[in-house]
Amino acid sequence: MIELRGDQDLSTAEVLRRRLDEADVAQHLIVDVSAVPFIDSTALGMLAGAAVLRGAGDRQVVLVGAGHIIRKLLAITRLGALLPHVETLAEADALLRELPSKPV
Numbered sequence: 577m578i579e580l581r582g583d584q585d586l587s588t589a590e591v592l593r594r595r596l597d598e599a600d601v602a603q604h605l606i607v608d609v610s611a612v613p614f615i616d617s618t619a620l621g622m623l624a625g626a627a628v629l630r631g632a633g634d635r636q637v638v639l640v641g642a643g644h645i646i647r648k649l650l651a652i653t654r655l656g657a658l659l660p661h662v663e664t665l666a667e668a669d670a671l672l673r674e675l676p677s678k679p680v
Contacts, residue, residue: 577665581611584619592619596626602633604672606665610641620649627658636660636675638668 578595582588599605605626609615627637639661642650650656662668 577606577608579608579611583614583616584609584612585614585616586618589618589622592622596622599626601626601629602635604635604675605630605637606640606668606672607637608640608665609646609661610643612646613643615646615649620653620655624655624658631658634675636672638662638671640665640668 578599580592584592607623623637623639630637637659639646639650639659641663642661647661650659650661660671662671
């Protein structure tokens with residue numbers, strides 16, 4: 577799980593990139609964005625890229641605690657299907673357990 581805090585934009589992109597690179601692509605990834613008031617296209621693109629990378633192995637990236645602005649951006653960009661969002665960690669765990677498991 578990755579826990580993000582504060583605005584996620586070009587100025588924080590390198591930290592986000594490093595954290596995404598360190599996460600095991602063979603596993604599902606939960607990203608807690610409950611403490612993120614704003615996300616720009618740079619950070620949103622990196623999260624989408626992580627989801628695409630995991631999607632090749634039937635793995636998923638799930639956002640937890642997305643506020644109104646992030647949910648609106650996901651709807652506008654139509655990335656909601658690629659980056660599903662739930663309110664709690666328990667909901668994220670339940671969602672990931674429902675997915676068919678496939679050997680890595």
